[in-house]
Amino acid sequence: MSINSKHLATFILGAAAGVAAHKYLQSEEGEKLLEDLKTKANNLKAEAEGAIDKAPEYFDELKTKGADTLKSSFPDAESFFKDLYEKFVGGKSSPETATPQNTPTPDPIS
Template sequence: MVNAKHLATFVLGAAAGVALHKYLQTEEGEKALADLKDKANQFKGEAEGAIDKAPEYFEKLKTEGAEALKQYFPGAEKFLQDLFGGKTTENPTPPSEPQV
């Protein structure tokens, strides 16, 4: 059901679209659009660079984080082993079958 509020929202949106289209046809609008495209390409390049550096960053974070944890919290490894029951993920113990 369309009410007056929805109709007014549609009309305002359409008017804004027409105004934006007319603005972008002017010399100033074309310059603004070109600037926007340049910024988008700059951000795209920065994002691609960050993606390329991410594995190296996380490996460094893992290594330095582990070293800092050992240095500043020497009991952390034992605490985590106690917390998780001293189980390792290399040979997990399969659950036992229920007795019938």
């Protein structure tokens, strides 16, 4: 692999940018910038840790409110989902043990 002038120019520009960044960060303004970045990073970290601590509580509340809203808006939703679940679970059993959903069970004769 040969080194052409584009690669050499890219390397030199990258090295120059690195030297310039190092010089800037050693100045008073650069140190202030680094301190600001560290402060913002620590604030973001604390906010993320707080969100992690609150997540289970938030999802429990979301689950409760979602279930209540679903029940109030669609009262038949619970039975619909139970029937749907039974169709999927019941469909996996053997045909002899599965009973049809719409066939009424006859009363026993005494």
